[in-house]
Amino acid sequence: MIELIFIIFFGSSICVSQEDLFSYIDDIETPSLAVQGTFKATRIVNAQSVEMARKNTLEFIIFHRFGSMRNGFYDLYGLDEASVRFDLSYGINEKFSLGFGRSSFMKTYDLFYKIKLLSQKSKKRFSLASVVLFSKVEIAMINKNEKFNNRLVYDAQLLIARKINQSISIQIMPTVIHKNSIQWHEIYNRLYSMGIGGRAKVTKRVSLNVDTFFPLGERVGSYNQSWGFGCDIETGGHVFQLLLTNAQGTYESSYIEKSRGGSDMFFGFNITRSFSI
Amino acid sequence: MKQIIIVFVFLGPLFSNGIYFTRSGFVSFFSTTPIEDIKAKNNQVTCVLDTETGKTSFRIPIRGFVFPNGLMQEHFNENYLESEKYPNALFNGSINNWKEIAITNQPQEVSISGEMTIHGVTNFIKETGVIYKNNNKVNGNATFRIQLEDYDVKIPKILIKNIAESVEIKMNLELKKK
Numbered sequence: 001m002i003e004l005i006f007i008i009f010f011g012s013s014i015c016v017s018q019e020d021l022f023s024y025i026d027d028i029e030t031p032s033l034a035v036q037g038t039f040k041a042t043r044i045v046n047a048q049s050v051e052m053a054r055k056n057t058l059e060f061i062i063f064h065r066f067g068s069m070r071n072g073f074y075d076l077y078g079l080d081e082a083s084v085r086f087d088l089s090y091g092i093n094e095k096f097s098l099g100f101g102r103s104s105f106m107k108t109y110d111l112f113y114k115i116k117l118l119s120q121k122s123k124k125r126f127s128l129a130s131v132v133l134f135s136k137v138e139i140a141m142i143n144k145n146e147k148f149n150n151r152l153v154y155d156a157q158l159l160i161a162r163k164i165n166q167s168i169s170i171q172i173m174p175t176v177i178h179k180n181s182i183q184w185h186e187i188y189n190r191l192y193s194m195g196i197g198g199r200a201k202v203t204k205r206v207s208l209n210v211d212t213f214f215p216l217g218e219r220v221g222s223y224n225q226s227w228g229f230g231c232d233i234e235t236g237g238h239v240f241q242l243l244l245t246n247a248q249g250t251y252e253s254s255y256i257e258k259s260r261g262g263s264d265m266f267f268g269f270n271i272t273r274s275f276s277i
Numbered sequence: 278m279k280q281i282i283i284v285f286v287f288l289g290p291l292f293s294n295g296i297y298f299t300r301s302g303f304v305s306f307f308s309t310t311p312i313e314d315i316k317a318k319n320n321q322v323t324c325v326l327d328t329e330t331g332k333t334s335f336r337i338p339i340r341g342f343v344f345p346n347g348l349m350q351e352h353f354n355e356n357y358l359e360s361e362k363y364p365n366a367l368f369n370g371s372i373n374n375w376k377e378i379a380i381t382n383q384p385q386e387v388s389i390s391g392e393m394t395i396h397g398v399t400n401f402i403k404e405t406g407v408i409y410k411n412n413n414k415v416n417g418n419a420t421f422r423i424q425l426e427d428y429d430v431k432i433p434k435i436l437i438k439n440i441a442e443s444v445e446i447k448m449n450l451e452l453k454k455k
Contacts, residue, residue, distance in 0.1 A: 021325035021334040021369075024455060025298045033340050037355045054347030091347075122361070166361060204356045205433065236352070236436050276346045 003108040032123035038130060038163040039171075040207060041239045041272045042089070044197040045212040045228030046247055046255040047173060050130045050161040053091035053099065058275045061087040063103070065268035068260070078266060084119075085250040089114075090277075105249035112136035112155075120162060136252055150181035151216040155193070155252040167201040175213065177253050192216040193256055203235040205234040209241070213256045226259035242271040247259055278301055295329035297415045297452035308441040315349060315440065317342040324450045326415060331375025333389070335450070337366040356389040357430050358396055367394040372408070384409040389419070397403045406448075415452040420445065 010156065039049040039237065055061040067081025069218030082104075089099025095116040102109050114134050122126035138153040140146075154177070161171035173195030182189055209230040215223065230243035247255035248266050302322030308315040321341035324436010326333045339360035343348035354360040372378065378387060390403040406419030422443045425432065432440045 021296075021332060022336065024296045024325055025300075025323070036351050055348055089382075164396060166359075168415060234352075234356075235433075237348070258416075269296065274346075274348045 043231035224261035
């Protein structure tokens, strides 16, 4: 009788293993990996995304915003004008990248970093989102006789993104902007807002993106809520982002707080190129 | 008595120790065109060999491929191999004429055939490799080529000059006794 039990017991286990050799050795679970490709580029449209320059990679972005479309055919829907930004960032490691940029809008220089605080994981059930801290200091050089301290603007954002599936990703961005000096008509140095953005892939290499920032707290009368619609096209080494937005500036305090209203809209594009170093 | 014999028959495969395996086998791939060389390495190959029957299987986690360029690595996973959908490449097959092969310290050429599944597409393949013993470990090396088209890995027109239609696969496996 005991023998019979043995037979049943071992017999059944052998049947399984003969089908698949892996069952001889498989006893560990496959590891849970960080989700990648939440967005194609480090910007959604205007807003920063949770993507950052990869380790030992220099990422170069050219931002271009044409002039306002308000004048119509006269200046070919703004194509005669340009606002440009150069942006270089470098991935020190997987979790930390540093960068600087120069925008023609207000002749502004800036320094920034991104720190990955959390990565969304593929297998973990409660791994909801990737979280990146983004922080920047901007130095506007437009006024020649300004004191250095008065030129400074600080931004800090928490970028919280979830890749819901292969196609759709969403991101929220609690944001604070601190201006060292303000204009006579402005009230607060410190401005809070909540950004929301997302993307939906149309094909493997093309996605549609959108982002906007809702103001938290009071704003001056000339304030307009910023928005951007974009289309990412990925071609191997480059990401092209074609976009339409109501902001001509391409750094945080400009597109969040200095967007335009009415028929002032801008065509633009961002081109991202990565160099392995 | 009969029952005892039956028990031993069943226990036989379990304790035969004919199973050799590794979880850290090496595989690399190499694509070369006049414009660009693309290569990646992976040290996470699981391979099992049953030395009783000559049957062998291996499993390659696609996310385990490390590229010198992180962007390429992401595109490899996202756009080409779709590793979220198809996390592993699999092979199930056997070493041909196993009964006539005695593994020695000298590398000898063997032929391996079976079903290879990459990117969710299964093809029958037959390739050659070498096998030898070294300090009670069974070593197997193989170099072969695969056609991307066979596994439904599509190259966009714009990159057709950057990515070769067939890539070279190299495998080095050192299997220890279970």
